[in-house]
Amino acid sequence: TQTVSQSDAHVTVFEGDSVELRCNYSYGGSIYLSWYIQHHGRGLQFLLKYYSGNPVVQGVNGFEAEFSKSDSSFHLRKASVHWSDSAVYFCAVRGGDGGYKVVFGSGTRLLVSP
Amino acid sequence: EAAVTQSPRNKVTVTGGNVTLSCRQTNSHNYMYWYRQDTGHGLRLIHYSYGAGNLQIGDVPDGYKATRTTQEDFFLLLELASPSQTSLYFCASTTGGVNTLYFGAGTRLSVL
Numbered sequence: 571t572q573t574v575s576q577s578d579a580h581v582t583v584f585e586g587d588s589v590e591l592r593c594n595y596s597y598g599g600s601i602y603l604s605w606y607i608q609h610h611g612r613g614l615q616f617l618l619k620y621y622s623g624n625p626v627v628q629g630v631n632g633f634e635a636e637f638s639k640s641d642s643s644f645h646l647r648k649a650s651v652h653w654s655d656s657a658v659y660f661c662a663v664r665g666g667d668g669g670y671k672v673v674f675g676s677g678t679r680l681l682v683s684p
Numbered sequence: 685e686a687a688v689t690q691s692p693r694n695k696v697t698v699t700g701g702n703v704t705l706s707c708r709q710t711n712s713h714n715y716m717y718w719y720r721q722d723t724g725h726g727l728r729l730i731h732y733s734y735g736a737g738n739l740q741i742g743d744v745p746d747g748y749k750a751t752r753t754t755q756e757d758f759f760l761l762l763e764l765a766s767p768s769q770t771s772l773y774f775c776a777s778t779t780g781g782v783n784t785l786y787f788g789a790g791t792r793l794s795v796l
Contacts, residue, residue, distance in 0.1 A: 576726070579724075604784065604785075606785075606787075612789070613688075613774060613787035613788055613789050613790055614727075614774070614776075614785070614787045615787070616784040616785070616786075619784060660726060660727065662785070670715050670732065670734055670740075670778075670780065671729065671732065671740070671742070672717065672729070672732075672776075672785060673729060673743070674719070674726050674727035674728075674729075675726050676724065676725055676726035677726045677727075
């Protein structure tokens with residue numbers, strides 16, 4: 571079965587800084603990876619996804635993520651954050667074996683200070 | 685954009701009570717999911733389904749039943765609610781493949 575680990579529960583940066591939110595997964599086969607964002611009091615919204623091809627994928631609002639099979643990672647990055655990026659970010663994994671079980675990490679709360 | 689509607693938005697019940705959470709999507713999505721969100725645990729999968737009449741067990745199924753009555757409707761049932769089930773519950777749906785999940789706004793359940 572697949573598992574997801576987000577090692578940083580909280581990350582604080584200043585507006586204009588770059589940020590990387592870490593995601594590591596465990597699964598033996600092909601895999602689908604996604605990132606979602608949750609603003610306070612809201613449901614989750616999709617940011618980006620990876621299944622195959624170019625390991626660097628672009629998402630909405632300037633976010634990108636890089637897949638590494640050797641590190642079992644799918645870290646999310648943004649070059650210059652804005653205060654409105656403050657939210658909780660979740661990494662999600664679905665095994666590519668035909669099943670549709672989607673497992674989420676524990677989330678990283680990003681706080682962007684003005 | 686795909687719409688997923690959860691009801692009620694807030695619910696308070698007592699220990700031992702019977703609760704049904706409802707989720708409806710009108711986007712012809714095949715797959716539907718129930719998650720609970722708790723501080724420090726993120727989203728944990730309770731049950732999921734890939735069509736009417738189908739039910740798959742998630743990672744934290746104890747104390748929960750679910751039923752997918754139609755392609756649109758997926759219900760989560762707590763027949764003997766306990767305080768440990770106090771949580772924020774999310775429903776999500778997707779067409780399948782590499783497609784993304786669309787989430788409802790959540791149901792906040794308090795079990796006193």
